[in-house]
Amino acid sequence: YKVNKAQFVLCAAWKSQWPENDLPEICLAGRSNVGKSSLINTITNHSKLAKVSGTPGKTRTLNFFNINDELRLVDVPGYGYAKVNDKIKESFGDMIDTYLRERDVLKGLVLIVDYRHKPTRDDIEMYEYAKYYEIPVIVVATKEDKLKRNDLKKNEKMIKQVLDFDENDQFVRFSSFNKTGIQELWDAILKLC
């Protein structure tokens, strides 16, 4: 898949601000600082489309990106960010919850996890949540570049086990640094759209 056009559409804090539901959408979620924004920049080949932050937890709204006028990627706020207070955390939750339950053009969730580590409680909850609402998931294990060759299989197995991975879902190894997994991820996305 070749991205010829990748464009920020809008950011939305409320349902009334969502774009018209005329294109399939894939949302991307993950713990703060896992590398979501980097992944969006990498797969669209636009180094500054989504902001990459040194300070985690910068993304506060649902950010919609138009890809080739064919589909939209939706960047959701990183969950499990310790520095925001509970009230803000709660409204993050509501915003994501409303989007995942009510967006009829939503075709799937890209759940980004850190390839090096055991999925966190928040990762597990996010996955279970998607399963509950029957949203197809692509689990992306990112920062693959940080792993030793020997650990690739081992960690994939560990991540799948911790998530209680559904074999109908897809699993993609990825690195924004090495630019690996890009086509695999697009294939997985297009399968859902």
Ligand code: GTP
């Ligand atoms: P927030 O929006 O702030 O929650 O973070 P995010 O999930 O969008 O993460 P972001 O893309 O901003 O990256 C967080 C940090 O991880 C940055 O320091 C990136 O340089 C680094 N990073 C992202 N992707 C990779 C990767 O594939 N490999 C390695 N080694 N580092 C990465």
Ligand code: MG
């Ligand atoms: Mg981000």
